[in-house]
Amino acid sequence: MKSACAQQVQSLSSGKEPLPEPCAACAARVLSVCDAIDDCDLDRLAAITSVQDIARHQIFVTEGDPADHLFNVTDGTVKVYKLLPDGRQQITGFLLAGDFLGLSFLERYGCSAEAVTRVRCCRFPRKQFAALLTDFPGIERRLLGIASNELAAAQDQMVLLGRKTARERVSTFLLMLSRRAARSGGTTDPVILPMTRTDIADYLGLTVETVSRTFTQLKKGGFIELREAGIVHLSNLSALEDLSQGF
Amino acid sequence: MKSACAQQVQSLSSGKEPLPEPCAACAARVLSVCDAIDDCDLDRLAAITSVQDIARHQIFVTEGDPADHLFNVTDGTVKVYKLLPDGRQQITGFLLAGDFLGLSFLERYGCSAEAVTRVRCCRFPRKQFAALLTDFPGIERRLLGIASNELAAAQDQMVLLGRKTARERVSTFLLMLSRRAARSGGTTDPVILPMTRTDIADYLGLTVETVSRTFTQLKKGGFIELREAGIVHLSNLSALEDLSQGF
DNA sequence: CGCCATTTTGACTCTAGTCAACTGCCGTGG
DNA sequence: CCACGGCAGTTGACTAGAGTCAAAATGGCG
Incomplete structure (x- = not known):
């Protein structure tokens, strides 16, 4: 080159x-x-x-x-x-x-x-x-x-917006951020969310409340851990990938 | 050229x-x-x-x-x-x-x-x-x-799938078909729908039933006329455009 | 420490989805 | 020629998932 x-x-x-x-x-x-x-x-x-x-x-x-x-x-x-x-x-x-x-x-x-x-x-x-x-x-x-x-x-994204449930959308979103961080050499496990819940909602075609509830639900399900503001740990990558595809 | x-x-x-x-x-x-x-x-x-x-x-x-x-x-x-x-x-x-x-x-x-x-x-x-x-x-x-x-x-399409109501989606869809027909020199008023309701639903992120109901609703509202199978007349273009944008 | 923005939670609503039945149309074959 | 079967479309009754509205909790920052 x-x-x-x-x-x-x-x-x-x-x-x-x-x-x-x-x-x-x-x-x-x-x-x-x-x-x-x-x-x-x-x-x-x-x-x-x-x-x-x-x-x-x-x-x-x-x-x-x-x-x-x-x-x-x-x-x-x-x-x-x-x-x-x-x-x-x-x-x-x-x-x-x-x-x-x-x-x-x-x-x-x-x-x-x-x-x-x-x-x-x-x-x-x-x-x-x-x-x-x-x-x-x-x-x-x-x-x-x-x-x-x-x-x-x-x-x-069209598949996500047209056909996925709230839980699938949020899972997909977290995985996407994780993969993109990996691509540019950043940290892949504790995923960093620089944007607000409202922004996430506006990206996923949901409301803030639904995004928030879904995060809580994923936390209770043991898929993620919410650390300090804007930091999420993906506890179970493969389970999250299954979720994101509707399995 | x-x-x-x-x-x-x-x-x-x-x-x-x-x-x-x-x-x-x-x-x-x-x-x-x-x-x-x-x-x-x-x-x-x-x-x-x-x-x-x-x-x-x-x-x-x-x-x-x-x-x-x-x-x-x-x-x-x-x-x-x-x-x-x-x-x-x-x-x-x-x-x-x-x-x-x-x-x-x-x-x-x-x-x-x-x-x-x-x-x-x-x-x-x-x-x-x-x-x-x-x-x-x-x-x-x-x-x-x-x-x-x-x-x-x-x-x-992301805006449509993420943020529009069923009625707005269907209106937008009809207008899009009308514009595309115009572009390629086809007939612009009686819009031709070569695809099934199921296809339309899968494009708009809806179900067949909702698409069908919405067509009926638009018909009753005087926005469109359903002719023979696959032919739709747009009775009120500008009203439909308003609908499609959420006015 | 206190304010304000953000996030979470709760209660209730509503749009669109699900399930089911019915209609109409077309092509096939008796 | 008409009966049948199947598919597309419509309609109805009911459900559920996400939205709305409201309030409480959290957290960053001056």
Whole structure:
């Protein structure tokens, strides 16, 4: 994947615009679209990148607004959601480090995005990013792969929302978080829930009360242990997997 | 989009393998991925294409099987679905003429696909199709666009499944069919439902009974008229749109 | 320490699901 | 030609799972 080239990436990117975390050293890179660019060309990407810190609860993308930027989350958790006119909310996904936001290459954003925790991300102007695609076809390939995965995840979520019971939904959710933490090298057993019960409910198509009751039920059933706020220990992985599939 | 080139497309494609409908004349082409290839290069596509007729109720893609082929529906209706171990079914989408199947470029199919009506489609071996991508980067661009649209549709469906009432779901469904018929130049007012109530239920996350009751309710409310089997007239478009959004 | 947001719990309601019966339609075969 | 069987659709009666409303408990933070 890496070609032989002199790497003054550090100096190059700092010469242009002092990036707090140069792309070459970015922990999220291997997970994300940036990995499609060789080390020696990373300055091209760095040139159009601006690092953005987003405070908790800040809404930084609004459904229907012109889609001027794409984002790559490098730290924190983002919720992506849609609203119905009367305020009902459906969270379509949570983004963690390495996740890409703005795949829908349409004129306007299809969803809103809000920082669940403090978030750091790389922001690319859409036009300039699109221009990079011609020079680095690998990015396009990579985007297609990301889109594939998102589509598969969306289909799983449709099964969950359309056909699973509350207990199955919550189990599935906990397992998903556990697997994603494993993927990005995080702790897999005590699962960390950065989001509120309300957010979980809005993701699972339930109410806060039902989510809370289901957590209690899973706790009493010996499937999980609720530690400090936002920390869940999965006591019985395989039993939970059975639950999540309706066995 | 078209470049100047001699077009013996007819003879070329028939010289290779007699396609019943040469790509150049395919009605579904403008809607689909094939449009990314110029007329004069269509033989490259035709060479790896085989036209396939599929009987009603035939399952021609099975979740978990090696993803050997990609498909482009040129006629008929396909349901794409996932199953839970106990048989619960969630239909993730219906494919009409022009729709592409097999976007998830993973090793195995993520969903099963069954012909709802008699279906005609073009089938491409995945490996050979992938090889075309390097020669025709336009295809990749096009696929990314298709993936974008599918993702947006999936997100809308998540809102429907997670947050809408039965009445809102059915209204949304009817409007979607109407819009899609309009897109592909079909009749937009008397909407045609090629699928059964059970299929509609499995798409909307409801039961047959609820779907049936909701149709009756919409009929009594003067929103729709149920004609012969599978034909619905939308009597009051704007009222239906309000319904579908929860107003 | 005390406030406020979040979470949990309880009591009750209601939407959609379940089970069952009935209708209508179509194709098959006597 | 019509009787039969089977499937799709509709309707009814009842149930259950999740939602609603309200209040108490918990916990983080100034």
